[in-house]
Amino acid sequence: MESFLRYWLRWPSLESFMSVPWAWPLCETFHFIGLVLLVGIVGMFDLRVLGMARGLPLAPLQRLLPWGVFGFVLCVMTGLMFVLGIGANLYDVNAFDVLMTDPWLQLKLIFIFLAGMNVLAFYLTGMARAVDVLESGADAPPLAKVIAGTSLFLWLGVVYFGRLIPWGL
Amino acid sequence: MMEFLASIENSGFATWVREANTVLAYPTVLAFHTFGMAFLVGTNAAIDLRILGVAPRLPLAPMERFFPVMWLGFWVNALSGVVLLSLTPITFLTTPVFYIKLLAVMLAVANIRLLKRQVFGNPANLDTRPVPMEGKILAGTSLAFWTVAILAGRVTAYSGFVQRQTALAVLIVAVLVLLAGSITPRVRSLLGWSRYYGKTFDDTRSVSERKMPPWNPS
Numbered sequence A: 001m002e003s004f005l006r007y008w009l010r011w012p013s014l015e016s017f018m019s020v021p022w023a024w025p026l027c028e029t030f031h032f033i034g035l036v037l038l039v040g041i042v043g044m045f046d047l048r049v050l051g052m053a054r055g056l057p058l059a060p061l062q063r064l065l066p067w068g069v070f071g072f073v074l075c076v077m078t079g080l081m082f083v084l085g086i087g088a089n090l091y092d093v094n095a096f097d098v099l100m101t102d103p104w105l106q107l108k109l110i111f112i113f114l115a116g117m118n119v120l121a122f123y124l125t126g127m128a129r130a131v132d133v134l135e136s137g138a139d140a141p142p143l144a145k146v147i148a149g150t151s152l153f154l155w156l157g158v159v160y161f162g163r164l165i166p167w168g169l
Numbered sequence B: 001m002m003e004f005l006a007s008i009e010n011s012g013f014a015t016w017v018r019e020a021n022t023v024l025a026y027p028t029v030l031a032f033h034t035f036g037m038a039f040l041v042g043t044n045a046a047i048d049l050r051i052l053g054v055a056p057r058l059p060l061a062p063m064e065r066f067f068p069v070m071w072l073g074f075w076v077n078a079l080s081g082v083v084l085l086s087l088t089p090i091t092f093l094t095t096p097v098f099y100i101k102l103l104a105v106m107l108a109v110a111n112i113r114l115l116k117r118q119v120f121g122n123p124a125n126l127d128t129r130p131v132p133m134e135g136k137i138l139a140g141t142s143l144a145f146w147t148v149a150i151l152a153g154r155v156t157a158y159s160g161f162v163q164r165q166t167a168l169a170v171l172i173v174a175v176l177v178l179l180a181g182s183i184t185p186r187v188r189s190l191l192g193w194s195r196y197y198g199k200t201f202d203d204t205r206s207v208s209e210r211k212m213p214p215w216n217p218s
Helices: A002-008 A013-017 A022-052 A058-084 A093-103 A101-122 A127-132 A140-169 B002-009 B012-019 B026-053 B061-087 B089-093 B094-121 B133-154 B160-190
Strands: none
Touching: A013 A058, A013 B089, A022 A058, A022 B026, A022 B061, A022 B133, A022 B160, A058 A093, A058 A127, A058 B026, A093 A101, A093 B089, A101 A127, A101 A140, A127 A140, A127 B089, A140 B026, B002 B061, B002 B094, B012 B026, B012 B061, B026 B061, B026 B094, B026 B133, B061 B089, B061 B094, B094 B133, B094 B160, B133 B160
């Protein structure tokens, strides 16, 4: 199993690309742009569900969410490049060892997984539909508020642990 | 001047934040700088995107309630930024790109105030007629200033040559992403994958929105 993972987590050509001087800061810039879109737009949605800016009807607000998803995709793509291309930044370090030893990266991945489960719960409990019909001024059901609060907490946790990753290497 | 900056750098506070063997010191200040950025720039970007035509059924007027979220993010970052600057003031203040970042942030913040006056200043016109061209231009410059601020912040630690190369690479990737985004709906409709069946090309409302009366009767 370990040799299998070590083999599939080795991407020498990606490592060569990340060794180009501008590749790392380029990915960092788009990781941050993605972070801003994800946390800003999902956070805005969560705050509305929690009761802020109640004048906003929820169905049209959901039309902003694809831009948050776009931010998430930017972050996943650039994040994969950091982890799989870590050897370009640190001598004699590889993705497998980093994934196995860095506690902050592990916590970040767990929080991303939990945030995904939270989105799943949002749909499976019917809260997505209950929230979609909320007009201007309407209050969200308590369970939707719990899910929105959890979402805010988890994404800020993802940002926090992401910032700590270099200190766990 | 240099002695003054050196005394800040060697102060007990700066030394502790820089060198304390706990993630609650320097890494946590950095994390707060990132939280502030997410709330300030993210909320601003959402408002800009709405003004530029994303989610056209979303009324703009209630979005004014999110301005305090932006100002909270701004003050969190002003505070955490001063702490981060105090750790290695000589390095930051002798790096030209740091001034570009400060300038971009100042322009972006001035842009927020202009946007608030131009777009949100006259509630009677808001959501009853289209956002005027000046408002759309301000939304575009806002996104551009924040992109420059983020880019300049990210490349501070690199040499000037790498900074310019990175800026060019960011520009090229951004243009490619925008181009791909602008042709995607056309490709989808050519292939018959369009979600907007039976509707005009510009009708991007979700199915549940279509059942609702239009937000503004005009």
